[in-house]
Amino acid sequence: MxxxxxxxxxxxxxxxxxxxxxVLPADVRALIEKARKTETNAAAKGALDDISANYLCAEAESLPxxxxxxxxxxxxxxxxxxxxxxxxxxxxxxxxxxxxxxxxxxxxxxxxxxxxxxxxxxxxxxxxxxxxxxxxxxxxxxxxGFGSENKSAMKIFLPSAKPSDFTDFIAETVRKAGGDPCPPVIVGVGIGGTVDKCAENAKLALTLSMDSPNPDPFYEALECEALAKCNATRIGAQGFGGDNTALAVRIIPNATHIAGTPCVVNISCHATRHASATL
Ligand code: SF4
Known part of the structure; x- marks a missing residue:
């Protein structure tokens, strides 16, 4: 003991x-830097440049x-x-x-x-x-932060819902949010469980490593499909349009009831922050 x-x-x-x-986590930085390299919209590229300069300055100066x-x-x-x-x-x-x-x-x-x-x-x-x-x-x-928390959403699906119904809901939540949650966003998703467990999983999904894919190939494919649909909204960095509305979608599934499937979409901004320690 x-x-x-x-x-x-x-x-x-x-x-x-x-x-x-x-200090922005290294995996989130890597996603931002990848978006900077691939962005084709000049205004959005400028916003991503500012986001990058901001997190570097924050770390160097020990500022939020x-x-x-x-x-x-x-x-x-x-x-x-x-x-x-x-x-x-x-x-x-x-x-x-x-x-x-x-x-x-x-x-x-x-x-x-x-x-x-x-x-x-x-x-x-x-x-x-x-x-x-x-x-x-x-x-x-x-x-x-609540600029992004305020744009989160929950829906209870029928047991007959298809995987594409879930990715449509994720993308529609991101589309409705527009530029308000300071995109490019990271999207944490809980699918299954009870409503409370589903919401906890959506939040926990935002702390997962963005470096490694979902260990379950089915959910990895679902994450990729949801990410593509989010980026098809072309809201873009800070709402300027372009290719990078979302940097990642992470899903945590949970056993659920025969009669339904909750889904919680927890939106987080480019400043998706977390730090860990083990005692
Ligand atoms: S960057 Fe994130 S924490 Fe900051 S105002 Fe935007 S949503 Fe809120």
Missing amino acids: KTITASEITEAVARLCVEAAT ICQDTGMAVVFCSVGTDVHIAGDFEKAVNDGVRKGYTEGCLRKSVVRDPFDRVNAEDNTPAVIHTRLVPGDKLTITVAPK
Whole structure:
């Protein structure tokens, strides 16, 4: 049994909040750079050049990639041989508070959907915790801006729905979003499960490696089909038109009920940020 203290968790989450806000993951950068090389629309190419210069500047100057430093979504895989000494969720939220304060990151969380009073410390985080074998705790902080979150959508399909119905829905969600979610976007998709599990999977899909294809050839083909349909909208980088509306579509499927199939499309912008650590 390995003991991990609340303060170790707080320090790790604080560091990850700042890292995620300022350093774009290498796989997302690679997609942006590939789009820059292939873009044929001059205005969109200019926007991609600016996006590239922006993330390089952010890392060099330790500044946020975007002014919307997001609501903190925290995925935690807790080994069953880990003993957490202290209050786990408080430790995570203390880390978010510390990271957003010390990193001078914008606090965007309101304490209630109706009174809209800013919590002033970007807490509470949205925390997803699952138990895994082993004696490690892996934490991924994925700050989510709401320019893109607001454009996400859910639909419950009949059991008879065809794969192309799902890719049509994904592309239609991207088309309706237009330039609002700061394209080129990355699209996280959950298919199956219950509504809540499907939405969690859509968010988790945004943290998958963009370097490796889906391990299931069927879902890899579905991702490719959805990506082609998204790019056929020709909304383009920052809405200027062109070839690169979406950089990637990632799908996480889940077992579901005989009577239906939920699908959640979670749109993320070119600043698809996340950072991970293992304690
Ligand atoms: S959608 Fe992304 S790039 Fe656009 S404002 Fe929000 S966080 Fe920033």
